[in-house]
Amino acid sequence: MIKRPVTGTKTMVVSPHYLASAAGARILQKGGNAFDAAVAVSSALAVVYPHMTGLGGDAFWLTYSADEGRVQVYNGSGRSGYGVHRGRYAGEAAIPRRGVRSAVTVPGMADSWDAVLSRYGRLPLAEVLEAAIDYAAGGFPMSPDQHGNTILAGAALSPEAAAIYMPGGRIPRPGEKFVQKELARTLSILASGGRDAFYKGEIAKAICDGMAESGGYLIREDFADHQGSWCDPISTDYHGYTVFQAPPNSQGFAGLMALNILERFNFAGIPHGSYEYYHLLVEAIKASFRDRDAVLTDPxxxxxxxxxxxxxxxxxxxxxxxxxxxxxxxASEPTGRDTAYAAVVDAEGNAVSFIQSLYFEFGSGTAPGGTGVLLQNRGSFFSLDPAAVNTLEPHKRTFHTLMPAMACRDGKPAILYGTQGGEGQPQTQTLLLTRMLHYGMNPQQAVDEPRFVWGRTWGEPTQELTVEGRVEDEVLEELAAAGHKVRKVADYDGLAGHAHVISIDDNGYRSGGTDPRCDGAAIGW
Structure with a gap:
């Protein structure tokens, strides 16, 4: 399953699906820049990886403009509805994880496309969305990942959503043509009408009318008032690099905290893959999670x-x-794991590191109003405890796991990296960066090496340390002896997420690595 890194002298695109990477590459070939290509990748993923991401979800963007010479963040996460409050769930222990009552935050994806293109793009939205519309209307080969996730979560789909993802009551086989006519129509309306078609026009009306019919809480005013936000990133210095993350409500600061802790240790004396290596990274992550869980919510x-x-x-x-x-x-609280990370670098030096999600696989499991838009269940992570920092309140953003990363050297992008997986995101990011900076690995090597995930993305809080089977048994035994609750899984287990990396060396060459655990591709030239 080991892949070779892809190297280009001018451009690079990485994503968890080869068709999405191809969509971005096509835009670059047509004269678009990294921002145009990133939106093309994002919209294509919303079609070809619909179990992980889509128009009904959120997105976070780290952007580097060569003209401006700075990194910026676009927070494309949605807020809870004006009429969404704890009283809606009186007598319940928690917000339901599935169903229309779990869809309590406005999707931020479409707004984020408009924001990125309006500020930095050079092509119109309609042209950037062409590949996504074509994949939805004409169909594409069902991916093994979508097939497997439909088997796992198909029972959580509403009848309307099931009709899309299990047409005729049957899950399409891997490689079988999969068509989404309703989504194609919605994307076409968005392409011609712009973001207002989604938030103030017929798409919003159809979604909200459909939600009202089935007992949902979001209304048209919630959509009409949605607006994402540009902001400055947060950062830390680590061994000659400035590492950037999105600020809260993203958990990105937990990744920076882990790096600050690890900076105090000498990796030259720690063999890669050893007990010392894994133990130290896990403990640094735990220390950052203590603070994250105590404070993270809408600032x-x-x-x-x-x-x-x-x-x-x-x-x-x-x-x-x-x-x-x-x-x-x-112990770790479950935070969901189904996400899509991608990155683009162009010949002009522009760079985009971005990540998007529905929260759980297939999100809320509902696709109201005949739009083909599967709504996220991100807001189900709100607490119903009024004393909790992340308690549910109207028009509020929730604790968000999405955290794209970018490491710059001498003020310019050097490493763009990220991964699927709720709790796993800061963990895998830390693995990737330490492997590249301390052990000289290229992006593909860093992605291919065995991974761990401490904590659980589903179920009850846990201290479990899930480790891929390629880690030496002697190391696993040492970890267990130190008190880690080790669970050994398959060599390239999907629990480890889908990670992707672009690096830019001193010659300006771009090297891309994509995860062997998914259907992705790196494309560069």
Whole structure:
């Protein structure tokens, strides 16, 4: 399953589906820039990876404009509806994970496409969406990943959604043509009418009318008032690189905290793949998760002390608290895992690192109004406990796992990286970056090496450390002896997520790595 890295002298596109990568490459060949190509990839993924992402979900974008010489963030996450509050779920322990009552946040995806293209793109939305519309209307080969996830989650689909993803009551086989006529029509309306067609026009009306008929809470005013936001990234310095993440409500600061902790250790004396390597990374992640879970929510509702959390002195304190021989006692809350990460670099030096999701596979499982738009269940992560920092309130963004990353050297992008997986995102990102910076791996090697995920993306809170089977048994035994609750899984297990990387070396050559666990491709020239 080992892949060779793809190297280009001018451009690179990576994504979890080869058709989406091809859509981005086509836009670059037609004269579009990285921003145009990134939206083409994003929209194509909304069609060819519909179980992971789509028009009914959210997206976060890290953008580097060569003209501006700076990294910016677009927060494309939606807020809860004005009429969505804890009283809607009186007597219930939690917001339902599936169904129309789990779809309580406005989808931010379409707005984010408009924002990125309006600020940085050079092609019209209609041209950028051509591949996505073609894949939806004409069909594409069902991916093994979609097939497998439909088997796992098909029972959670509403009748309207099931008619799309299991036509005639049957799951299409891998390689069989899969067509989404309703989604093609919706994308065509969006292409001609722009973002307002989605948030203020017939698409919003159809979705909200359909939700009302089945007991949903989002209304047209929620859609009409939605607006994502441009903002500055957060960052830390790590071994000569400036590493950028999206600020809260993204969990990106947890990844930066882990790097600040690891900076206190000498990796030259830690063999890659050893007990020491895995133990140290897991414990650094745990330390960052303690603070993340205590403070992360919409910063407009609660102050998040980023200055303290990202302070190097505080990181030194956390590093000193790590025992070299004993696992810390901490449990992980489930946060979902189904996501799509992609990245694009063009010949002009523009770069986009972005990630999008429906939260669970197939999101809420509902696709109302004949639109073909599968709505996310991201808002089901809100707490119904009024004392919880992430408690449900009207017009609020929830704790968000999406966190695209970009590491710059001398002020320019050097590594764009990210992965699928809720709890797994900061963990796999840390694996990728340490492998490349401390052990000299290229993007594909860093992605191919065995991975772990501490905690659980589903079910009850846990301290379980899931480790791929290619890790040496002696290392697994040492981890278990230190108190890690080790669970060995398959060599390239899907639980480890789908990671992708682009690196840019001192010659300007772009190298791309995509995950052997998915259907992705790196395309560059």
């Amino acid at each position: 407009e509702f609660n102050e998040i002390p980023l200055d303290r959390l990202l302070d190097k002195t505080y990181a030194a304190e956390l590093a000193a608290s790590i025992s070299p021989s004993r696992a810390a006692d901490l």
